[in-house]
Amino acid sequence: MALLTAAARLFGAKNASCLVLAARHASASSTNLKDILADLIPKEQARIKTFRQQHGKTVVGQITVDMMYGGMRGMKGLVYETSVLDPDEGIRFRGYSIPECQKLLPKAKGGEEPLPEGLFWLLVTGQIPTEEQVSWLSKEWAKRAALPSHVVTMLDNFPTNLHPMSQLSAAITALNSESNFARAYAEGINRTKYWELIYEDCMDLIAKLPCVAAKIYRNLYREGSSIGAIDSKLDWSHNFTNMLGYTDAQFTELMRLYLTIHSDHEGGNVSAHTSHLVGSALSDPYLSFAAAMNGLAGPLHGLANQEVLVWLTQLQKEVGKDVSDEKLRDYIWNTLNSGRVVPGYGHAVLRKTDPRYTCQREFALKHLPHDSMFKLVAQLYKIVPNVLLEQGKAKNPWPNVDAHSGVLLQFYLIVLRHDRDELLHSPVWGITSTGCTGTAHLEPSPRLPTRETQVHEHRWSDEVCGL
Structure with missing residues (x-):
């Protein structure tokens, strides 16, 4: 709370x-x-x-x-x-x-x-x-x-x-x-x-x-x-x-x-x-x-936004910073076929792009449009949802807030790792x-x-x- x-x-x-x-x-x-x-x-x-006096006995749902x-x-x-x-x-x-x-x-x-x-x-x-x-x-x-x-x-x-x-x-x-x-x-x-x-x-x-x-x-x-x-x-x-x-x-x-x-x-x-x-x-x-x-x-x-950064960093190491849509699509399929998920995509409730993702994307487009990591995130936004729809498992193939937040913080040099590559829950999350x-x-x-x-x-x- x-x-x-x-x-x-x-x-x-x-x-x-x-x-x-x-x-x-x-x-x-x-x-x-x-x-x-x-x-x-x-x-x-x-x-x-x-309200409780009037509706205290009202049934609001069933439990399975x-x-x-x-x-x-x-x-x-x-x-x-x-x-x-x-x-x-x-x-x-x-x-x-x-x-x-x-x-x-x-x-x-x-x-x-x-x-x-x-x-x-x-x-x-x-x-x-x-x-x-x-x-x-x-x-x-x-x-x-x-x-x-x-x-x-x-x-x-x-x-x-x-x-x-x-x-x-x-x-x-x-x-x-x-x-x-x-x-x-x-x-x-x-x-x-x-x-x-x-x-x-x-x-x-x-x-x-x-x-x-x-x-x-x-x-x-x-x-x-x-x-x-x-x-x-x-x-x-x-x-x-x-x-x-x-x-x-x-x-x-x-x-x-x-x-x-x-x-x-x-x-x-x-x-x-x-x-x-x-x-x-x-x-x-x-x-x-x-x-x-x-x-x-x-x-x-x-930990979700940090997991996104780890995945993005590993992606760049394996396929380079300037990757074609075709290679990126293959990388996404390899991730899914290995039993993993694409971090930052999907949500338990949402069925459309998370508006928190959207407003961060707008911030990045205005202030850091040429950053290589942001460009990768933007490229994924065009490709990942279609791949997830093709796979047929995701109820929501759209990005959530975590798909973008770590990239923005990293751009301004907020440290996101701690002690021998252990992922850092920056106190910013607590604030x-x-x-x-x-x-x-x-x-x-x-x-x-x-x-x-x-x-x-x-x-x-x-x-x-x-x-």
Whole structure:
């Protein structure tokens, strides 16, 4: 459950008229997000309570044996307000498509890509923010960004062979010492006040994540040099790229886009669901987000864009950088005939090209059209779908977000390998998961119950099926 998403679940669907009107009224009078949430949350609590009273016994679907053994794929089992993945349109954040977000969300002065702060505001309130509200959020995160000394010391003392994602998870867990919610809960705070403390923790954690990631990156690849000071006049992404040591304006623009489009992707993926699951036990945002990062570190979840880069690099080694369509087609068929897949193609839900791929492609066409790796990615885009359709196995032969993201980061020299060719889960991936942090924790009260799904052993399944 990504940071941003916890906050978003507070508020219901985009077409809930009373909520929309309340948000518009609040947004017109305040740039303080907490004040706006204080107005929205009671209304959303009442809406959910009424909805459950009226429809609590309604059946929403059937469960098959395949769903039980297939990781609950296709099962309607979660309520998630901030984003929905449409098979044909791709991800929608609070009802807005990626092109709509690119058009409507505020941008940095002189910039063309949406600011992640704007998407965060959209996720937690359901409303497109003003430039003033986004500016307030940038300054608020800058104000909260400093790391406690014990976390800095811990990061500095980690061995260089400890994987960056392990360092990130450990640092986030150690930040639990700063949890307002954990302290207040131990002191017996009234449950109606939970959201206020969780809000503070989520805001603090989002603010500190770039500092943690940059510290890890500097220790591993910049000889432990200082990340420098946060500049309250800069946006969240700009401060992050400065701390990494990159001053290229194009790279900062890429980070704004990258952090925006990766921030949330429904609530059923491993990291988002993990964050919600752990948070349902009233673990504070630091502990639940650390758990989510451990899920993200798994090769079946967060490694996909790096696997694409490995495959592309190997392809160039074997057939060269200027490869004909015919040779490329043969290479793809050899990959498939050897029992492997073409990484970056296909999706469990999507049935068209991932719009997150499309917006990254547009960025590359504008800023790095002559890069050899991008040209290869573009060439594959013309060939792979047809080959996969010929093979007849893929339900979706189109590229997903991972087919492009690693190539863009590599172009701007973000290190994607770690220690003897071991693939690196760059802490950048963790930073993008802000969506789950917000929504999973700012849940309406009465809060969603602790997740306790009924579990059956295999012999029960035999009995049910009459076997």
